[in-house]
Amino acid sequence: MKLSLDVIGYGGYFTAPGEKLGLEEAIKRAAKTGYDAACIYAHRPLGFPMDLDTERRKKIVDLYQELELEMGAVVCCTNFMQGNHVLLYPQEKEIMYVKECIKMAKEMGSGIVRILSAFYGYFQNPHASTGYGFPAFESRSKRVSRAEDWLEAWHEVRSGLTEVAQYAEEQGILLALQTHPEILGNNDEALEILNEVNVPSLKIGLDLPLLESQDPDFIRNTVHKMKDHMVYSHTISLAKNQTIGGAPYSWEEVAPGSEKDPMQWEVFIQALKEINYEGLLSAEICSPVVVKGHKLGSLKTIDERYAESLEYMKGLLLKHDCYTGQKDISHSERK
Template structure:
């Protein structure tokens, strides 16, 4: 068969596929539409007791994530033996290689900081902790690193003064984030910033493309949780889905349909991470949450 004839046959074979693709694009029914590129992860805190006791390692966590079809893992800093000091680079590269072998990303890391603290020296120390762990995150290939606002007695200082501390520290840390190429993500954690409007105000005042929001659906306990989640949804760089929400402080099983609808309507593209805080088998709980969310999302 000559080359010209082979090319004609090949063009005839692919023509129907090209036509179908063009029709899908024209109709808007394509996986490239907003919201279609969700990726799924699991937060290491789901296995808190197992990781702290040594019954489970990050390598075991990765195996679990791969087994149930997740795309990534969140490796919280607390579970590195060296924490709060940074681990050896060789240890980080072993984790990175394991993730590659399993077809996973290490999408996230996180530290515990407290900027709601009247002592400037302690805020500076936490700032340096963040700076050091941003470097760890970069070496691991993580896209985002979680930080908190904090929880501390601030007697003698108004809430507005504390918010000024937060903005000042976050602006400095956002510059560190830009230097390392890792986005810094504020997790709303029901500590000092209790309402969505307060979180949005801080995000706008920091005003950095290297400072984003890790939207924790389980930590919006003031008022109607789902309304609060919907307010924050446009600002989310990353999502934490938990098995419970607490509207007006009342612990209630999460309505996966409502969460999936908010995410779908927002056109969010990125990571959804599952985190279990309940007693019981965390593998089973995380697997069930993952399945339930996907089923509801795919119905929409």
């Protein structure tokens, strides 16, 4: 396994105003920190395909070679649901966007494009919007009570995934589908939609904090289920904040191995080794970065968190004799 940095943390989405970098500078930070690879977040202000013409793409590939970095995944945030009006066509735009990302990945030498099935909500209550057993996508009605709106959304997403998977198959690119609410509420549902799409290019991106449980046996069983499907993984940790009495009221992203990290990383790494996973573990920072004094963090904060994640994850991989990268942190800092 090798360690990658997903440049999303440098895009300014979750940091203080003005604290952001362009794609090339973010890639340089990945090399300086000591990562084996850098993954391109395919959105503005970083790696949106329409902003990267052929000449700029070539220069970026040259930059990777100069920095002795591997090309990681192209990472997309997508929603394949159709719109709520007959004259809105968001799914068509998503399909066009993902196809452009696939083209860019092929041109730049990346073999993987990460996608999401839908991004309607974010870790919402299972009975969101008064759905009766399934998430609701309409106002309360007989359709909602029969889950017809949820089934309709599932089939919309499946159709969109099938189209981009078929295109990826033609281009020789793998799609890493990340389990993410609302359509894919758990990892079994991710496997179900893979079977229904039934296109070899559609694979799984399995992230430890998005497993339904941190029970060691559950983690091992889930990883083994993904043996023939897993091609990508993000290393991100989520910690719950609790009120008096222990009721969870919020969550926050923390660095793997940090004091508040509740994730069973060692169990996860051991299970990945058991299934002979040889892909990337990609560090990600994709939620609000709040620091001491209750303010949004800076680029320095992002640097520190990526470095902390690298140190911890590399230590685990070395401990279990499954690190296949060649990066030496001290050497990278001297470059």
